[in-house]
Amino acid sequence: MKIAMNTGGGDAPGLNAVIRGVVLAASQKGWEVFGIKYGYQGLIDTKQIIRLTPEVVWDITNLGGTILGTASKGDPFKYLVRNSDGTVAETDISDKVVSNFKALNFDALIAIGGDGSLRIASEFMKKGIPIIGIPKTIDNDISATSVTFGFNTAVNTATEAIDRLHTTAKSHDRVMVVEVMGRNTGWIALHSGVSGSADVILIPEIPFDIEKVCNKIRQLELIGQNYAIVVVAEGAKPVGGDITIIEKRSDGVVRLGGIGKKVAEEIASRTGKETRDMVLGHLQRGGAPTTFDRLLSLRFGAAAVRFIAEGKFGTMVALHSSKIHAVPIDEAIGKMNTVPLDSDIILTARSLGISFGN
């Protein structure tokens, strides 16, 4: 057997551990593994394919990023090419990907990626490439699996940052607003906010009233706490009106952002408190995976190899109640895992006196 593997989308801590899991498990079966660099780029320009042996991956469990790189030009179905006149046009070169895949005699492709990458994987499946998906989302927002690798590390990084901001907030009687990842879901904000003893947590699932946020800060002062920590998911939004800054980039991507800064400004002007904001941004994607994510990643990688041996093509590795399941990719994509409003962690946060600004 000859297996190909790629990684797509934003990097997440644990990607290299998944790669190691795949390579070691395949190697135990006597299979060969090849890394397709930069998403599907290596199946367009086949010089971008590398042989992955146990030696190559031996020490990478602990390494952040992905040794395969991720897609820069993205989707082969909508590939960006530069015309002779300098303009950029979209073209479908998926057939080339398929023909290269077959010409190289690959028996299967393990596609590691988020919702977008899994969608593309599903289309290639329909075009005849036998695919096993491995979900990757640092935001933990794929509903078909109870947890994804990278999430625990991101929460950890965010919590450590909140810890650091705590001490400086307390020393200076300040309100610190920290914006964490989570465009559509508040998982990172919720987990890191509760773990990091935040006073206010704002998440996309619960539209907030800025005045209620300020009231919480005023109440804290009444009981002698002159500082506050406000954790804001990048996709948090106010009730009704909208203080979110939306940036529509020339490449069509719509970026939220600046919500943390905006919230900080509102708090400062409404409460008169000295307020600072901080965007954690890329820090949350980088660095070595936590032990939790290392193990999860190795399990996902090993499971993908088992799924190939069992011929479960078209499925994605998923975890439920500490058991690995094969979920059809088509069932998995497009289903967002948002924070249930009655979830135990929300309940816990409220019990601890944390405000969601509602």
Add this chain to the structure above:
Amino acid sequence: MKIAMNTGGGDAPGLNAVIRGVVLAASQKGWEVFGIKYGYQGLIDTKQIIRLTPEVVWDITNLGGTILGTASKGDPFKYLVRNSDGTVAETDISDKVVSNFKALNFDALIAIGGDGSLRIASEFMKKGIPIIGIPKTIDNDISATSVTFGFNTAVNTATEAIDRLHTTAKSHDRVMVVEVMGRNTGWIALHSGVSGSADVILIPEIPFDIEKVCNKIRQLELIGQNYAIVVVAEGAKPVGGDITIIEKRSDGVVRLGGIGKKVAEEIASRTGKETRDMVLGHLQRGGAPTTFDRLLSLRFGAAAVRFIAEGKFGTMVALHSSKIHAVPIDEAIGKMNTVPLDSDIILTARSLGISFGN
């Protein structure tokens, strides 16, 4: 409402976060919380009771150990007292505990502890103390809950230590044997061994053949890996014969131990490899809880307060599939959570080429 709380048995990272969770959640309801120091000692000598306010617990989420101390003399049903002639005798002073509890007008006791502590809690329940249990076992060996706080931190500490030993093993072409916690179960050894790229993992659930362990090390040399990492749970035991050293202490406690050292000696003499052993011991209990354990601990603490509000006395807080459940204490005690031989992590480990010595 006036709530009492104690912590029993060995300390586990997260105990203070549980305490914080209880105090903040109770305080939101307007209840008072009191800490019973040193297990049940504070209900024997009531000077050992402290008032726990939000201020007292505000900064303790991150603190290892337990601000309440744990039991030194243990079980009030078999309390050790020193007679006038210097001999030590066992006596039952549980009635005194009950009467003090009532005299102080406590409405409930939150007992945080392992299997032994939960057994005692169950007996006090029968004597009329309304009890909510919170399971505590760093070994993750209580079957009624899918995970317990402290376990993730212990795995993390063990994995970091294995990481460190890796670099020195590799530089010196050595076999490093590291003994981790796990008297009855191999959870810590398994999780840290897989995450830490061990070559051999020995756990109580899978009796090992020392010759097969040595064979694995010899095979590694053949493929050019001149070093090896062997992770041994303290309760690991060989097939048939027994190379475990058992120490029967004067206080009746039977301590396993030295299995790591013994395994190292056997490997050195059978393979001729330079071998070192290391016992992680108490390092695994100490230190700040990981983010994962912080959150879990806060959830357990907040849930115990909810259980009191709902009158669910006689139950224990448990987690299943990210949901909190109330499990009757009597159903929970005595049921060991051992590693299932067909569990996905065992499967993963074997896929990665890790030997269990069988």
Add this chain to the structure above:
Amino acid sequence: MKIAMNTGGGDAPGLNAVIRGVVLAASQKGWEVFGIKYGYQGLIDTKQIIRLTPEVVWDITNLGGTILGTASKGDPFKYLVRNSDGTVAETDISDKVVSNFKALNFDALIAIGGDGSLRIASEFMKKGIPIIGIPKTIDNDISATSVTFGFNTAVNTATEAIDRLHTTAKSHDRVMVVEVMGRNTGWIALHSGVSGSADVILIPEIPFDIEKVCNKIRQLELIGQNYAIVVVAEGAKPVGGDITIIEKRSDGVVRLGGIGKKVAEEIASRTGKETRDMVLGHLQRGGAPTTFDRLLSLRFGAAAVRFIAEGKFGTMVALHSSKIHAVPIDEAIGKMNTVPLDSDIILTARSLGISFGN
């Protein structure tokens, strides 16, 4: 003896360890120590004075921030008071500080702070308060001492952040620009940049040419490195022209800032590379001190007590070649410790191929 102690200016990791060092060392001599909260505020409103016993400070070595808080209204010689008509005016209430100090029978004041705080201390010395100074600057920019506590921790935090950004830069072929502290000096940028394998380091001491920065990035691409890490001190400035954004705040403070963002924008537009920027900001002040800073802080605290015993008032604790010295405060203030252009670390950086953009 009855000693007072305060902390001024921005917080730095290690402040609490200094406080612990002072309290334990004074306590061994049988002296009493009192903490003046919020800079000199506690000597204006004496309710803001707390007794510091060994018990109070026992566990604080490891704690970020300062349990004494830092000055909010700042300088008692230019104290801000609100008039009845709502306007704010500056007034000199230094005499009140002196008279309260004497009324409380304090024998000495240990003033922990940066250049500004030491200046104020010097003025109070002239007004009759026996003062020992302890230098505090996270930027390491006081020339009278070879190193200050907090600096190693800040470098560590910055380096960890750079490590994290590395993995994501590499996975995405990006230029990551990270702005670190250092308004007047490049110590943090230099230490963290070299330790963190930066490709370009921009510091105030070496005005940079943005085109040379871009050339470095283009050269890296030629040798196959498609990403780059650029570390920018917040006070870095271009040769001749100035791309620094200067914000003049209403309180008269001039804040640099945004230089990282500006550099990122220039790189993106000139090289066409995907570029991201990140401001580490307050993260660098917070958190637990490193072991190095813990030890240095305890030494500074203990030395201050020795200096009092020896009557060395008007001096500041300083370190040179691992020895503690008493330096007259008046000699120490106003002398900036900038990075010498021929220093060994600059030399090392250039040897490693790191560009300073000049």
Add this chain to the structure above:
Amino acid sequence: MKIAMNTGGGDAPGLNAVIRGVVLAASQKGWEVFGIKYGYQGLIDTKQIIRLTPEVVWDITNLGGTILGTASKGDPFKYLVRNSDGTVAETDISDKVVSNFKALNFDALIAIGGDGSLRIASEFMKKGIPIIGIPKTIDNDISATSVTFGFNTAVNTATEAIDRLHTTAKSHDRVMVVEVMGRNTGWIALHSGVSGSADVILIPEIPFDIEKVCNKIRQLELIGQNYAIVVVAEGAKPVGGDITIIEKRSDGVVRLGGIGKKVAEEIASRTGKETRDMVLGHLQRGGAPTTFDRLLSLRFGAAAVRFIAEGKFGTMVALHSSKIHAVPIDEAIGKMNTVPLDSDIILTARSLGISFGN
């Protein structure tokens, strides 16, 4: 220029950063660098030589251990060979090392190692190999340089371990005895003990009286501290009598050890306190270097290349007061850097109430 480089003796965090420093700095000059594996083994069996390019070393700053391996058979002047009758004999094969060095047209050798390795380097210098030494000792016991790489990391690892033991000691009212590295000098014990809030520190430089150690523990109980942390350097020894266990191994090596265990037993039997001991051992050698050690290592590596360019053969890289110096190897070897009894850190420790058992 064609440079060779090797690493000798026990591994220390930072070795790989030194290697990286050498390779990048040499590469900037257009020189070639080769790694001699396993000490001088690669100059005996020249298949054990690897080309070191910037690509090979790019990511290794952060990696523990040494990618070159360290000597297993040690000294080429006293090389161990197995005779046909199975006995092992010592022989001098240094001429072979010299002739291979010349046959391979190497222009210089950078020898990274401790006192023993530097002695061998000095002998090879006399035989015509142009050598630059880089000192390596995790114990910080070479007097010719004010600090060596690896030491800060070892102190950090020991301090973190002491932190963890603190929380469990406190929860259980126990005495924890932790044995750290330091056969001849107490630097690691002293730095980690003070930073980690130890109550007693025992170092080789100050012979201890076990009864005074016990008195300190009894005094702590009187003031309400029912636990204690005792940090013991592996080479600590009692006044007069000797409770050190010395193991004379068959290979002639004399190993101290067990002093921590012995001290723990004595404390338990004399004070009646529950006591545990822990040997940190190999943990202190492993793992990623701290930021401090990364920078120092890179500086040492870059300096060695400068020394070659300047023809300073026969010297060793040393640091004094933040400046790099070239110290003749022959002046450096055999001069132990012990803790001065009047050093500021000893003074600080005593000020904080820490006992040295004397």
